[in-house]
Amino acid sequence: MVVVAVLVAGMITPTVVAIYKPARGFITYKRRTIQRSKPSAELPVLTCIHTTQNVPTIINLQEIFNPTKKFHIAVCVLQLVELTSRASAMLIIHNTHRAKKPALNKTHVQSEHIINSFKNLQHVAGLSIHPLTAISPYSIMHEDICNHVEDERGTFIILPFHKQQAVDGGMEATNLVLRNINQKLLVNAPCFVSILIDRGLGGSTMVTVSHISHNIAVIFFGGPDDCEALSYAWRMAGHPDVSLTIFRFLPGEDTVERKRNCDNFINGRSNLIIVTEIETERLCDNMYITNFRLQNVSDETIVYTKKFINNTEEAVAAVRSIDNIHNLYIVGRGQGMISPLIAGLIDWSECPELGTTGDLLTSSDSSTTVSVQACTTVC
DSSP states (O other), X not given: OHHHHHHHHHHHHXXXXXXXXXXXXXXXXXXXXXXXXXXTSOEEEEEEESXXXXXXXXXXXXXXXXXXXXXXXXXXXXXXXXOOSSSOOEEEEOOTTSOXXXXXXXXXXXXXXXXXXXXXXXXXXXXXXXXEEXXXXXXXXXXXXXXXXXXXXXXXXXXXXXXXXXXXXXXXXXXXXXXXXXXXXXXXXXXXXXXXXOSOTTOSSOOOGGGOOEEEEEEEOOSHHHHHHHHHHHHHHTSTTEEEEEEEEEEOTTOOOOOOEEEEOTTOSOEEEEOOHHHHHHHHHHHHHHHHHHHTTTOTTEEEEEEEEOSHHHHHHHHHTSOXXXXXXXXXXXXXXXXXXXXXXXXXXXXXXXXXXXXXXXXXXXXXXXXXEEEEOOO
């Protein structure tokens, strides 16, 4: 009997391991993005905060995301704190309506400041705020974020960039560990992710929704990430004090495209031309752009421009020639499809996690002083 029990256990264990795949439970959920969300459905957003310096821009960003009574946005404000002691990791849920208590330590002081700052958003119709503090080692912090997003069925994560604007206007790294967290989240996050490069969107202080005036620009080279970036900006464009400009760059006549893939039959009687991914994505881009323009044809606050360029040099010049009248650039990271117009920039990227366009706008030799959001989808 003992031998039989051992043999049965030995057969069952590997069988269960082979069959049971926890990740399969949320495969369809991992395809959730703003573009696929119903406009009338509540949009769950998780915004991460490392320090109080992240707060003003995050608050201004939530306001111009255009929450209304009809289009509700639920924002989970997650303060990330490194666990340095031997204590267990924990998640603290804050009550914004509770009476204020004396701060016990630095972390508590920061939490109180963050909670009080976001209380000012309670008056915004259609916007609910849920502040939390996650205390865990940096090595597993991305797992805590992913788990929380899965539990809350989140659609969108906003991550602060690991660099902050210095006094001279340049960007300087504050904590390189934060970059590692962002990179892990880009790989493992179960939803749409954006990295926010904060250059003082709306100033260094919070402003009320009635005093916001922003010019937002979407730089569109094509692909699913750029479409998602446009979908995100589209939600913002509904705000009465927001204007949106789409700069679409298309390959010119002299652009060197990738060669088509051809599958030759063994008998040589015919060739089957397979449509490349670039052509498929370009078709999707055209359909999405056409739908966007048709639905906003009478909106004077939305401007669409397109320009044909032939190579990487022209692409760089075109992006850097965009007027600095904008407050925020929203760009795609180019995951899954890199435009041949900017493919040559990949090897020169300082921060590949931002994508080629985002890196171009935030590189050390760029004169741009505008906040940038680099967006990526999850397939």
